[in-house]
Amino acid sequence: MLGLAKRVGARFLLTSTSEVYGDPLQHPQAETYWGNVNPIGVRSCYDEGKRTAETLTMDYHRGAGIEVRIARIFNTYGPRMSLDDGRVVSNFVAQALRKEPMTVYGDGKQTRSFQYVSDLVEGLMRLMEGDHVGPFNLGNPAEFTMLELAQVVQETINPEAKIEYRPNTEDDPHKRKPDISKAKDLLGWQPTVSLRNGLPLMVNDFRQRIFGDSKGTAGKVRSTE
Template sequence: MGTLNMLGLAKRIGARFLLTSTSEVYGDPLEHPQKETYWGNVNPIGVRSCYDEGKRTAETLAMDYHRGADVEVRIARIFNTYGPRMCIDDGRVVSNFVAQAIRKEPLTVYGDGKQTRSFQYVSDLVSGLIMLMESEHVGPFNLGNPGEFTMLELAEVVKETVDPSATIEFRSNTADDPHMRKPDITKAKDLLNWEPKISLREGLPLMVSDFRKRVLNDGNNSG
């Protein structure tokens, strides 16, 4: 409904509209890496489907307004992003691992830890969104870092960065958890001249120093 309202506003005032869609539109992909032409493999009645299908519907609305009412839309499909100022307890895997390591808690890995994700640093995403909004291309564009890590590999990088003595605890996996996630960013490279510049090993310490300040302050305040 929010997307519909904002598209109506963009139509009335002649604004350019940015839809921040998601790699979740690909569901549990049967194509790897994922290109923008891939239609996805989404379970419409799964536990995650309100998010997946909500974003897919938002893309549909944006394209209908673009075709039917000449609204200038830009669609970005954002892959996992991390960095300073994230909510510490937002449930995302990078913030979970970093907060757990700082708090001296075990890092919780769901399933066998072999599922993969790609992680882009926030400043790379912001530059991609600006390039997209300043371009004449509608999209959709994958905006993500093609560097692919299993959850176990990510846990190891977090351990190296925060606390090498941290332990890993396995838990049963959540339903409909995608097995693989990696963007094909050829289209963004060719049409927007964009690609991410910051690797996980470069970006993670910047996030960790921010988290460390906030987590340890919370601990001091609550004590």
């Protein structure tokens, strides 16, 4: 893709990931942090794949003059996600709707930050239309433990939804929270949709697709500070 961008003179967007920070020793994570990644771990093909992609992107930028942009995307959720893709938000929502226990791995105290898809799209547009290469963290700095996320899903779908604990996966990061100062300063971007406002829109969409429920009509997104 970088070779194609070079041939046709296109601006190239790399959608990288917060996984480049691994199990971070710096919290929150700024773009200047180089990460704490196990290069031979069970997750390393994804972590190191994205880190290598950033390396290649910057090599083409510096060596061949390709115009590039790099976004490090943190956990994102919203309508039209795959119902069973293994991501924690879609897992919890699908399980609660199907009246299955929500599966929490480990003690549930590990944290993530969840941004609604419209916030991410706005950030990517500002990045592509701007003059800054990046990398830029694009994520919502509101931090939730997995148990807190499960509780928000319970509040939204079913207060009686059960939680089932399972052994944690290897090399699972303990904390994840973006420092978005750079995106605020250079892109004029920050997320506006809270988890409690965005999650019901995703739930409506999942309910429609799982049950064909006509009540699952997503409304307009309400912005919050």
